[in-house]
Amino acid sequence: MAKGITSRSENYSQWYNDIVMKADLAENSGVRGSMVIKPYGYAIWEKMQAQLDKMFKETGHENAYFPLLIPKSYFSKEANHVDGFAKECAVVTHYRLKNGSSGIEVDPEAKLEEELIIRPTSETIIWNTYKKWIQSYRDLPILLNQWVNVVRWEMRTRLFLRTAEFLWQEGHTAHATKKEAMAETTQMINVYSEFAQNWMAMPVIIGSKSESERFAGALETLTIEALMQDGKALQSGTSHFLGQNFAKAFDVKFADKEGKLEYVWASSWGVSTRLMGALIMAHSDDKGLVLPPKLAPIQVVIVPIYKGEEQLEAIRKVANKISDSLRAKNISVKFDDRDTHRPGHKFAEYELKGVPVRLAIGPKDLEKGSVELARRDTFEKNFVSQENIDVYIENLLEEMQNSIFEKAYKFREEKTYKIDSYDEFKKQIIDNPGFYLAHWDGTTETEEKIKTETKATIRCIPLDAEDEEGVCMVTGKPSKRRVIFAKAY
RNA sequence: CGGGGCGUAGCGCAGCCCGGUUAGCGCAUCUGCUUUGGGAGCAGAGGGUCGCAGGUUCGAAUCCUGCCGCCCCGACCA
Numbered sequence: 001m002a003k004g005i006t007s008r009s010e011n012y013s014q015w016y017n018d019i020v021m022k023a024d025l026a027e028n029s030g031v032r033g034s035m036v037i038k039p040y041g042y043a044i045w046e047k048m049q050a051q052l053d054k055m056f057k058e059t060g061h062e063n064a065y066f067p068l069l070i071p072k073s074y075f076s077k078e079a080n081h082v083d084g085f086a087k088e089c090a091v092v093t094h095y096r097l098k099n100g101s102s103g104i105e106v107d108p109e110a111k112l113e114e115e116l117i118i119r120p121t122s123e124t125i126i127w128n129t130y131k132k133w134i135q136s137y138r139d140l141p142i143l144l145n146q147w148v149n150v151v152r153w154e155m156r157t158r159l160f161l162r163t164a165e166f167l168w169q170e171g172h173t174a175h176a177t178k179k180e181a182m183a184e185t186t187q188m189i190n191v192y193s194e195f196a197q198n199w200m201a202m203p204v205i206i207g208s209k210s211e212s213e214r215f216a217g218a219l220e221t222l223t224i225e226a227l228m229q230d231g232k233a234l235q236s237g238t239s240h241f242l243g244q245n246f247a248k249a250f251d252v253k254f255a256d257k258e259g260k261l262e263y264v265w266a267s268s269w270g271v272s273t274r275l276m277g278a279l280i281m282a283h284s285d286d287k288g289l290v291l292p293p294k295l296a297p298i299q300v301v302i303v304p305i306y307k308g309e310e311q312l313e314a315i316r317k318v319a320n321k322i323s324d325s326l327r328a329k330n331i332s333v334k335f336d337d338r339d340t341h342r343p344g345h346k347f348a349e350y351e352l353k354g355v356p357v358r359l360a361i362g363p364k365d366l367e368k369g370s371v372e373l374a375r376r377d378t379f380e381k382n383f384v385s386q387e388n389i390d391v392y393i394e395n396l397l398e399e400m401q402n403s404i405f406e407k408a409y410k411f412r413e414e415k416t417y418k419i420d421s422y423d424e425f426k427k428q429i430i431d432n433p434g435f436y437l438a439h440w441d442g443t444t445e446t447e448e449k450i451k452t453e454t455k456a457t458i459r460c461i462p463l464d465a466e467d468e469e470g471v472c473m474v475t476g477k478p479s480k481r482r483v484i485f486a487k488a489y
Numbered sequence: 490c491g492g493g494g495c496g497u498a499g500c501g502c503a504g505c506c507c508g509g510u511u512a513g514c515g516c517a518u519c520u521g522c523u524u525u526g527g528g529a530g531c532a533g534a535g536g537g538u539c540g541c542a543g544g545u546u547c548g549a550a551u552c553c554u555g556c557c558g559c560c561c562c563g564a565c566c567a
Binding site: 088150156236341362489 | 490
């Protein structure tokens with residue numbers, strides 16, 4: 001029995017919190033909604049970052065950095081964009097403190113002429129900059145990304161899933177044609193999908209957002225949607241086709257080959273530390289975190305079981321040899337020879353932290369030339385030979401990566417239903433949450449009605465959905481394809 | 490911002506209703522010995538502005554007033 005982890009069936013959100021805390025991923029800070037990401041949690045994020053960054057660069061993008069503080073006036077330039085973000089902006093109004101009667105206070109003398117907004121996203125400051133960079137079609141495309149923190153003053157926050165300050169990357173591209181900007185938007189949602197599925201072992205559905213769920217200022221929002229173990233959907237990454245909205249707002253024009261002035265076409269795309277939440281909820285169990293091997297900071301841990309210094313030394317020799325052979329294959333290993341904790345404690349701890357493979361080496365193994373190998377995802381344990389164990393583990397990690405994906409995929413398939421009756425839908429979405437494929441008449445009113453009555457929203461209109469003639473489950477009006485409804489985080 | 494709950498040791502809590510010696514318990518920490526193939530045992534030790542400010546009282550963690558903070562549920566959202 002895991003010490004102090006609430007089971008999923010008992011209280012899912014408590015289970016989630018317990019994992020985050022007990023696996024040492026993050027904790028709340030003194031500021032509501034702002035979290036401290038602890039070393040182990042940050043190590044996972046770094047692995048995600050490294051891979052995504054590589055994929056961005058492989059698709060021709062470069063990294064840059066734009067400032068944290070954005071003049072308030074920039075926000076008023078794109079009407080939809082302001083509407084979307086105005087309610088959740090942190091605003092800097094002063095630049096100095098002083099000693100007052102009741103301690104340190106804001107110096108009223110030091111009021112800013114123009115207030116500064118702490119970026120909730122960077123379209124405005126970036127397009128203000130692009131204006132200076134773009135004159136001709138020869139300056140295009142611009143393909144930039146930045147890894148930064150942003151602040152959105154959310155009313156209710158949850159570790160990783162929704163925090164007031166979060167880490168993310170935001171890509172911002174500028175193109176000469178609509179076609180190219182659209183292609184970029186699609187390319188990047190595919191990059192996210194590939195990352196989610198191949199690295200996070202998390203199946204996702206690619207789709208476009210309905211108008212009401214679209215990014216503020218976008219003409220089209222593509223999304224990857226994943227299903228969590230409680231049957232709720234998590235939007236895990238988005239890629240936006242911004243049309244010429246920001247170019248118009250910031251007056252960014254370029255001369256095309258004929259010398260005609262045209263507005264620039266844009267895309268933006270991002271994933272955040274919310275992916276950590278997705279990773280946790282997609283795979284973990286009542287014993288703790290389950291990590292796909294490709295994102296595990298420690299892939300193999302070796303726990304010695306010994307009596308006395310002499311035996312530990314003998315085990316250390318074997319452990320070092322195994323570690324060296326694994327590291328030669330780029331597999332991360334930790335030999336935990338702490339004398340302050342007993343083996344059982346360590347076993348539980350590494351299960352909690354989701355280390356994929358655990359080796360235990362004791363006197364029996366020294367005799368037999370074996371090790372005890374336990375895999376985190378299935379809890380299977382067996383004794384394997386020390387001979388060629390590096391090859392064995394290399395294959396095993398790959399198998400686990402696949403098997404974790406398969407499990408999540410199977411779960412999603414089991415929780416995906418076609419539904420045609422609205423009455424049935426209302427009942428099922430509560431009793432048996434999951435992805436519901438239903439016909440919808442395409443109107444915001446119907447979408448709104450469903451949201452009010454069931455709390456379910458349209459997660460996306462899947463890109464690969466087959467055409468299927470049908471009628472809207474609410475209004476009976478004609479529909480050409482099914483969309484995905486679910487309750488969402 | 491509306492509804493509910495809670496602030497007592499690093500963490501989790503009891504005590505408060507019904508005021509009364511030195512404010513307890515579990516986990517964690519420290520020391521020592523024994524232990525080590527699934528979260529060790531025993532013995533001892535350290536650690537508190539009882540959220541803050543007033544008030545009532547001979548006496549306040551406990552009663553009263555005000556303030557602050559946090560958590561949960563809703564509206565908002567990656």
